[in-house]
Amino acid sequence: MLLQRTLVVFLALTVYTSLCGYQRSIVHFDMKGAPPKVAYFKQLLTTMSGLGATGVLMEWEDMFPYQGDLNRIVNKNAYTEEEVISILEHAQQLELEVIPLVQTLAHMEWILKNEEYSHLREDERYPMVACIGDPSSLELILDSVNQLMQVHSKFNTRYIHIGADEAFQVGICEADRLILPVKYENDTLRMIFDHLKKVSINVTEEFPATKVLMWYDELKSAPLELIKEYSLDELVIPVVWKYTANLDNDLPPEMWKNMSYSFKEVWGGSAFKGADGASRYWNRLKPYILNNKEWYLQNEKYKSHFTTFDSIIITGWQRYDHFASLCELWPTSMVSLALNLIVLTKFHIDTASAEQVINAFNCPPSTTLDQLVAGTDKCRYPGYRARDAIRDYVQLKTFFENSTWVHNRENGWLQSSHMRLSASNPYYIDAIGKAYERTLKKMDTITNNMRTAFTEIFYPDVIEEFETDYITPFVEDLQKRKDAVANIDTKRSYGPRPWFRL
Structure with a gap:
């Protein structure tokens, strides 16, 4: 701000009053x-x-x-x-x-x-x-x-x-x-x-x-x-x-x-x-x-x-x-x-x-x-609905990226190894699972609005390319993490370490 x-x-x-x-x-x-x-x-x-x-x-x-x-x-x-x-x-x-x-x-x-x-x-x-x-x-x-x-x-x-x-x-x-x-x-x-x-x-x-x-x-x-x-x-x-x-x-x-x-x-x-x-x-x-x-x-x-x-x-x-x-x-x-x-x-x-x-x-x-x-x-200038949808996405993505408490828990309890093994402490990851769910639900609304707005002003391939490059990677990462939390939550016990074995 x-x-x-x-x-x-x-x-x-x-002010440069002498310039033309x-x-x-x-x-x-x-x-x-x-x-x-x-x-x-x-x-x-x-x-x-x-x-x-x-x-x-x-x-x-x-x-x-x-x-x-x-x-x-x-x-x-x-x-x-x-x-x-x-x-x-x-x-x-x-x-x-x-x-x-x-x-x-x-x-x-x-x-x-x-x-x-x-x-x-x-x-x-x-x-x-x-x-x-x-x-x-x-x-x-x-x-x-x-x-x-x-x-x-x-x-x-x-x-x-x-x-x-x-x-x-x-x-x-x-x-x-x-x-x-x-x-x-x-x-x-x-x-x-x-x-x-x-x-x-x-x-x-x-x-x-x-x-x-x-x-x-x-x-x-x-x-x-x-x-x-x-x-x-x-x-x-x-x-x-x-x-x-x-x-x-x-x-x-x-x-x-x-x-x-x-x-x-x-x-x-x-x-x-x-x-x-x-x-x-x-x-x-x-x-x-x-x-x-x-x-x-x-x-x-x-x-x-x-x-x-x-x-x-x-x-x-x-x-x-x-x-x-x-x-x-x-x-x-x-x-x-x-x-x-x-x-x-x-x-x-x-x-x-x-x-x-x-x-x-x-x-x-x-x-x-x-x-x-x-x-x-x-403002309501030509194309403003597409601008609004992109703005909503930028704001949501920025909010999520700045959610330090989520990323601190990811760094400790939802690394790639945790997702690969479906093993972690639910106490720390259940809350971030709910954060993923809330964000994905908002993304559904934003994506639908974006598709409608883009269709009004651009040809169909534009929204496909824009989504593929800028929207889908974010959504897929959230979905992958949400699924990982759900898989971990199905487990009630684990065997002795080491869990990675040669």
Whole structure:
């Protein structure tokens, strides 16, 4: 509680009256995990528009209704083209800028995991990076870009994001090894830049009104002359991303200076969820507030280096990659989104801004900023039932984990050996058996509520995955211990030790 109050004071009392913040805040939708049903998707768009977001970055991944060869490997829950158009129309009605994101170098697991495309991996062991020395890779990538843009271009799409982050393996596949010495002087960065140039030119030629964004990973340390040689200074706009609380250390002045030598425009990239641990399912808020405050200050420090530095993408990752576990879902992260959108434009959370959030979230009039930060509010924003169910689980699990008297008795009288032998002193374990029973009964209610709430907003596989990873292990451990106590209680006598015999 003290930590929560400290955070509220930190949010509410810090005032920088001379600062002006970002003019354009783009909220990221990561559809490679827990993609929202169409109705919920539209509710989220409406809510974030009311919170001050100016646009959305849509990373469709395998949820886009690709046709042709790619159609065989899309998600079985993929949106139909009619549903995609309906979502885009809704965003347009809300006057939200819509930016599609399609990965064109790395994070291509959704394609490369499939056997029929495994030969296009940079490293045959890892389905992450495309073998860009193989012309078939470029053909496949351009097909995905063009299909996406054919739909998005109907809605005055001014930007497309081509990804290009975290290319951990390059120059390994046979096609790369053959072409590197012949065409690129054995310089993998030259090969990457040539690939990104081809992708970008494809966009600008096919869709002249659309500019190209890319993550800054391959640009941040690149020689200026190499960036210019491949015309990337004219073809792309870098998006500098970092999700930490010390950006002065992680994004040093020299990096910004070098970027300004090549690029007139740059965007920022912060986070409101999905960057605080690959398996974190409850949004802790504070790391994101700290990160977005840092991004506000980065803008103030370095915007004079560029002709334009007024846009930021506030990312909301749903998985760290295609194979990773689900992390903070939309329902648990709405308060984080709301408060961080304010931070990016004002730096501090004033009373008027807090009241706007409370109204937008359909909260009781008595709701306070403290309650929003602590997650104890009774607001009714889209997806709140799922948030409430996850919150109930977090609170129950935390209460049980903090029940020292239970764990003291477990440590003394219900270790693995006791359960294996069905031997212990009932005097000490009967009480904890009742604690298991009470907790399991509450878990039944929470799980039922969670399933109902998830069904309203997500596809069926989401609750199955969430339960499997985060609920079932806790429940199964409780059930195992409860059964062990019951087995021990059936015994009235024991033979002489040793009970473990060789």
